[in-house]
Amino acid sequence: MTTFRQQLVLALIAATSAILATVAPALIEQDKKSFSEPKPFVTATSAICDKVIVDKVCVANLTVQVNSNELQQVKNRDRLFLKSGDTLRLSNVYYCIPSQTLLNKVEVKGYLFKHGVESYKNGLFTPSNFPIYAACHNIGNFQKTWKLEPGQHQVSIPIIKYVGSNRIVDGSFYFNLDVGE
Structure with missing residues (x-):
């Protein structure tokens, strides 16, 4: 044996x-x-996102719809001039994940800060699952719209990534709204 x-x-x-x-x-x-x-580090993300850092998720641009008009592309820090009573809908968010980024989940939400006051009550969310592999992704399916009031507002789109159980805000894409009477 x-x-x-x-x-x-x-x-x-x-x-x-x-x-x-x-x-x-x-x-x-x-x-x-x-x-x-x-x-x-030359990928689609470095050509699309401003000042891409190797391990940061970024929003390259988003598409919005004002009232029932045509969709329009908005880039980071843009300013839109609208009227009181207009409705604003987030249509698509185009975000990029560099290949060196470690993560196990991504969230993208939209918040309207009225009159410059940061309040996370007025958010738009999407039930879509966000792909987490290295590439650029287009995600939509935001279900609500914002009815705009007069004043200056800001729309903020924070990128939240999860690395293990840690929740990290990678950055915020934003654009400004000047809403007249």
Whole structure:
């Protein structure tokens, strides 16, 4: 019985050695290539998002609809001139995740801050699931609209990522509204 066990152990050692002899050089060569060829951070995200940081999720732009008019694209820090009583709907948020970003969940919400007062009561949410793989994603499905009052307002779109159980606000995309009478 012991000779059978010894033969089995020797066979397993020989098989493992043969596999390592075949695979190890390929892995070492691949490792050398990855160190010798620097990988610049040039992706769709660096061309689209302002000042992209390697591990930050960013909103590149969003599409809004004022009243029932055509959709229009809004970039970060834009200013829209509207009238009292107009309705504003978030249509789509286009966000990007760099390949170096670690996360297990992303949330994107829209908040209207009336008259410059930060209040998170007036939010728009989407029931959509947000993809978390490295690329740029277009997500929509916001279910409510805002009816606008006169004054200056700001729409803030914070990007919230989850790394394990940690909730991190990566940044905020915003645009301003000047609502006249």
